[in-house]
Amino acid sequence: MKKPNDFSISNLIIRFAKPEDKEFVLAFTEKTWEWGDYIKHVWDEWLHDESGKLFVAEYEGKPIGIMHAAFLPDKSVWLEGLRIHPDYRRKGVAYNLNKFVIDYLKEAGYKTFRVAIMSWNIPSIKLARKLSFYEVSRWVSLETSLSKLVNNETPQLCRKEVHLDMDTLWDMVYNSSIYDASRGLLLYDWKWLNFTKNALKELSNKYSTQILIRNDDLLAIFRPTPGKYQLISFVNAKTMRDLRSIATFFSKFEKRPLSTTIEFAFPKNYPHLEKLVDKELFEVEEIVIMEFKYL
Ligand SMILES: CC(C)(COP(=O)(O)OP(=O)(O)OC[C@H]1O[C@@H](n2cnc3c(N)ncnc32)[C@H](O)[C@@H]1OP(=O)(O)O)[C@@H](O)C(=O)NCCC(=O)NCCS
Known part of the structure; x- marks a missing residue:
């Protein structure tokens, strides 16, 4: 894999997740937060989800980002589990992954997209705003x-x-x-x-x-x-x-x-x-x- 310095967003591929992505994804999500991450507990369920899709951002043949989209009974899409490999952050990967997923699901007829973000997660809130999401409620x-x-x-x-x-x-x-x-x-x-x-x-x-x-x-x-x-x-x-x-x-x-x-x-x-x-x-x-x- 090239060093992240040579990273070029035009070489990013967005696709559905495959079983062989698991090892790499679980390795880079192991320490997302100080307590760890829940991705390892949901990976298999998300990979085979009949009412959702698991997307991957691939670079140089390796997954460097993931996001799950769940289809809810009100016909909205629930976006969750967005994770970008720490070495590839601030390079537009999350933005492009979200854009792709939203555009792809829009083509499939979905119009409403929602996400929950911890109030302390400023990077994620800023990303959501950049994608034109707006706050509808606080819990x-x-x-x-x-x-x-x-x-x-x-x-x-x-x-x-x-x-x-x-x-x-x-x-x-x-x-x-x-x-x-x-x-x-x-x-x-x-x-x-x-x-x-x-x-x-x-x-x-x-x-x-x-x-x-x-x-x-x-x-x-x-x-x-x-x-x-x-x-x-x-x-x-x-x-x-x-x-x-x-x-x-x-x-x-x-x-x-x-x-x-x-x-x-x-x-x-x-x-x-x-x-x-x-x-x-x-x-x-x-x-x-x-x-x-x-x-
Ligand atoms: C949040 C996260 C997904 C962002 O991924 P990323 O690929 O680095 O984000 P991008 O490079 O696409 O950034 C897009 C926008 O998000 C915002 N952003 C991303 N990281 C930021 C940071 N560290 N500080 C402030 N704003 C940030 C900015 O508005 C940025 O646009 P800009 O570069 O024009 O300023 C990534 O930091 C991550 O995986 N964090 C840990 C897991 C997490 O918090 N997931 C979301 C749970 S809701």
Whole structure:
């Protein structure tokens, strides 16, 4: 491979990923952040994704950049997992990879593209702006371990499958203050899409989706995830006691280990958020949702 100094963007090839790219990609994404990267956990799934495509930027026969595009039930494209080899950054690779993918999928009929970026990731936010994406929403995630939230109360919660009664559920969703604050966006599996009854239904038919109810009130919607991590992406919680109740439910009734990481995500303008952001208890992150639309 030539040294990055000799790099010429005109020799960049954008193509679908191939199984033989894996080794090289996992090597250059091993230390994307100080904690590592999640690409190794999703590579095989993304490579064979029937509702998405995994793209690679190739230079001199080697992959030096990747990005996954997922096709969501609202007909939008979710762009994720953008990674450029550290030796090839600031040379226009990410810009060209994004441009290619967006133009390619536009030809296939897609008009709306969305991406989530951590608020501290200025390079990525600037890149998105350069690609004409604009901010549509901000979210806050609160992450901790079950052990820090579980208490001795017996949570008065019951769990149900979402698809049992979609009409009743949708009424509950529609009348909740969290739906109001979410500006029409549903977070599911770390992807944001238009929050409609149909989208919720489609996702729930595809994956097992569950709800937590308390006194006929909707408290949370989540997709149970195996292993020691659980995202609760629709949390109609008003007090810290509500969050403790959810955590206690997972520990006592679902028998999830106390070391399980639980992450709650809220729209930043959610009126009850201030009472929930306890920086002693949670790792707090802000997430910017950006969108690009062809009219
Ligand atoms: C963010 C990342 C994808 C950018 O890739 P890249 O190939 O270096 O980006 P490009 O060279 O195409 O830059 C395009 C634009 O992005 C912005 N940008 C990229 N890197 C930047 C940096 N370090 N500082 C400020 N702006 C930056 C600039 O606006 C740049 O345009 P300019 O060169 O005209 O100023 C790359 O740094 C990376 O892989 N980072 C780690 C993983 C990551 O953050 N992924 C995105 C998760 S949402």
